[in-house]
Amino acid sequence: MQSEFRLRRCSVLFVEPRETLDLDLAGLLAGGDALASRCRWVALAPHLGAEVEIDDDELAALGRIGETPWRRHSDLASTTRPEVLARLLDLGLLISDAAPHEAMRRRDDLVRGTHWRALSAVAHMFSRWRGTDVADDARITRDRTLADLVDEYGLPPPHRVQCGEARIDLPDCEATALDRLLRSRTTCRNFDSRSELAPADFAAVLKRVFASHAVSEPLAGVRVIKRANPSGGGLHPLEAYLLLRGVQGVAAGLYHYDVVGHALEPLALLDAATATALAERFVAGQTYLSGAHALVVIAARFQRTFWKYRNHAKAYRVLLLEAGHVSQNIYLAATELGLGAFITAAINEGDIEQAFGLDPLEQGPIAVCGFGIRARRCDVPEFDPLGVVWDESGTQR
Template sequence: MTRQTLYRRHRDTLVEWGENGKLVLVDCGSWRKFSVKPALLDLLSLLDHPRSARDVHGAWASSSRPEEEVRRLLEQLAGAGIVRRAAPGDGGPAPDAPEAGQPAHGDGTGGGPVSGGAPQSTGWTPYELAVHAQASRSPVPAPRRGDPPPARLLHAEALERIPLPEGVAAPSRPLDQVLADRHSIRQYDSSPVPLPLLAAFFARTARVRGYLPPLKYEQTHRAAPSGGARHSLELYLVARDVAGLAAGAYHYDPFGHALERLAPWDEELADLQRRTLCVPMEQDQLPPASLYLTSCAYRTGWKYEGMTLSLIYRDTGCLMQTLSLVGTDIGLATCLTGRVEAPMTPSFLHPYRDRLIHVGNMALGLPAATPAASRLVPVATTGEPQQP
């Protein structure tokens, strides 16, 4: 009995609008693009699960092609990586062997199954793969259209501007000790966070040290590195219990080393901390303070269009590491979370929803007097966990 070949749409293929409003298929793995007619989209819509050429021929209502022509078309699509020959684990028989001169499928080229039958699960979506593939191709030609966006964001609507104390003599230790001691802390002391300690925290992690020439490019120097010195990240402090500071939401101005008060404390801010911090940290108690990290994306996009989001995520990681290490150094308890809101929900940022994106969070407080016991398991010389 002849074994049938089954076909399935490649999971990493997306549809976008191309030039002149025409539809384009994008292979997110290789970043190849194919012009496509609506009839072909009808065919691909049938291939969300493995189907034989005969089955496709019977179901493809918008086509009058003979079955053999449909089979040849499916083979052409498989050769291009738009569809793949389905594996046994996909719900059908084993695929045909590749023809002479053709690469074996499952090699990452988008052709077919991997060893073991079922399609390989990569753990990411086509959209994530598309962002990564786009970033690998560097910025689009001729970026930097018009004047660069300003490096400083000031909230004209701020209720109050609060200068932070200068030259706070916060504690500091050798870097190797800080690196050894850094860990996430999810439980905090009941005492409020001292404002001078927060001032030192902001000064060491985010304060602008100066402009980099040429000045027209709005490039700044800060503690954490940033692609092209664009520094798109903006820090918002949600203060629940900070000594010397009214509870509420604030923007940190890294140029003037000041806080701009944007909103008083209310249930909305409490709910924001619950969603972005308590839930991912699996804690019930709200932290005394937290950071809501955002990016003014166009600062980076002005220079690096085409790889903007990738750079913003890398910049965020650099800043998060800086925040964690400085927090450890000066005696703050910190915990980062990756819970991101799209679109942003805080009402104090509604006027900026078209300019800012949310990229992360950090809980802040003083360490609890009796911290939770460490669950760290030592590593044996073999690289495996030591057995108790």
């Protein structure tokens, strides 16, 4: 390493005082508390993508070293022990301008260059899953019934809010095709994986949801698209990455959708077993969703939106909202064709990123949607109180 290298703190860092509770049998036998509380400092730095534990000396040192000016190692060593500096450098919480630390410096530069809002970057990077199965999550596993939840949590907050006694009744609207469409939208958890989705239906959903209606160039070199959903700043940062396993005439595999050319870009072909396993992995073991013929990963290109909304408190929220718009359009486009659709946020982002080669600081999955042909029988519960999709015996109408 060059003799006089310089250091600064990584650009985004939050430190959480994390409590761990352990059973304290000795304390209990001595007549004290059954639980012993242990606190430690957990550093959350988005460029690392993984939590790291630090001690009091390291925390204090990080509080003394800013993230902007580069400072000579020898200057910092006058107030901070060299072994503390060395460990923070090893952890990647201090960034160095020396050649051996170039890889970590690039990760940190990516956070700076993407103009992430610090809190948003932490929320994004540390809410991602890899290899998670919802069956292992006691809060959402289907083994826990509604009655179990009420037993444990009491009743949920009421289903409606009413503000005072006064009322101004509003006129009803005449039912239109839009009403019929909206009322038949039902999250599908029963796909007929043995059948094949017609290519025309598959293409129609993608076109209606993701395809650009027009490309305009308001200023030389600045191109914007018009599409079905609204978009913060008109920047349309959401991409469709696809895992296809049941579209007639299209080999199972990973694809990207070209929104201007209305075309599939093949990324990797998969054999049937691998495609099935990967689909299950994407949706965290929810096999009733992974049976869909087409899975659509809605991924945000952060740089596109943050180009305008730099370090902006609302920018990340805008991306999440947009994904909701896109999801609703997938539901509606599929429903109109008599297909089933779903959305899930219980996804293994890390596995999806790996499969498609996405860097989560630049381009991250927000949700996975899917659509395809409904099964004849409703084996996994769906919410269809009007009986639009299923009859009383659970057979498709």
